[in-house]
Amino acid sequence: MFIDVKDTIKNIKEEIDIIKNELTFEPKLVSLVVEPDKSTLSYLNSQKRSAKKYGINLEIVESNNLVEDLQKHNEDRNTHAIFVARPLKKGFTELDIAKNISPFKDVEGVSLYNIGSMFYEKELFIPCTAEAVVKIIEDFTDVKGKNVVIIGRSTTVGKPAAILLQKHGRDATVTVSHSKTENLKEVTKRADILVAAIGRANFVDKSFVKEGTIVIDVGINVVNGKVVGDVSQDVSEICNLTPVPGGVGSLTTAILMRNVFRAAKGEF
Ligand SMILES: NC(=O)c1ccc[n+]([C@@H]2O[C@H](COP(=O)([O-])OP(=O)(O)OC[C@H]3O[C@@H](n4cnc5c(N)ncnc54)[C@H](OP(=O)(O)O)[C@@H]3O)[C@@H](O)[C@H]2O)c1
Structure with a gap:
């Protein structure tokens, strides 16, 4: 038998609708791409479709310096959320993201703060x-x-x-x-x-x-x-x-x- 996840997805959509009704602006997600290969671009295309469907302003940014770009978007008041596309390559590692992404914009739940909180059984943004x-x-x-x-x-x-x-x-x-x-x-x-x-x-x-x-x-x-x-x-x-x-x-x-x-x- 296959497990049907439709109702689980529906519950998440309901959570989104509640927050959406409270917001007076469209949230902005910045997706940083270090290695724009075929499969990454194909994933980002599907992310674009999802963002449109949910009412999110998605900006895809090709990054030559991941750490600098993370810091820049951490500080940008118009960017609410940051995603980093994998694979990383160009000498960057998962730890670079974990150390440098703002925990408040870390929608993937990978920052040291969010991972640490999860370890202490407090679930903020979790992977x-x-x-x-x-x-x-x-x-x-x-x-x-x-x-x-x-x-x-x-x-x-x-x-x-x-x-x-x-x-x-x-x-x-x-x-x-x-x-x-x-x-x-x-x-x-x-x-x-x-x-x-x-x-x-x-x-x-x-x-x-x-x-x-x-x-x-x-x-x-x-x-x-x-x-x-x-x-x-x-x-x-x-x-x-x-x-x-x-x-x-x-x-x-x-x-x-x-x-x-x-x-x-x-x-x-
Ligand atoms: N559905 C989603 O949203 C989603 C999200 C993320 C990833 N994925 C998919 O999930 C899969 C795993 O992703 P990941 O990022 O976790 O991969 P990963 O970082 O490459 O980790 C793979 C893990 O599998 C273990 N492994 C590899 N060969 C094995 C074997 N023969 N026997 C036992 N264990 C073995 C590795 O062991 P070692 O640690 O010893 O190397 C490693 O721990 C991929 O197909 C990925 O595309 C899906």
């Missing part, structure tokens, strides 16, 4: 994809005491999802696995909930899961021009699986847009 993962799980089941296995330990998905899921009140028991994990299938078969954030097309097949597992597919991979996840679709025959496309990615976009409205309102 959008990790929030999407948690929201989908919470809308589908009670995570309290459940065994959640995450494949992937990235700063933007695996690690924050692990912190969020083990938060007091959510109370999941979380295992984070990665490329050096031994006997991965033995680990994943113990999962009540499996999160796949690997970046390898159809990596997780039926042999990784026990029947009835809730499987959250974060992966976005292009194979022969088609977008596929990290989980083989036939896993849905024995598990509850999020679709790709139309699952985590769609919710992540909605969450990012909601965060732009929150930043414009000055919620944090």
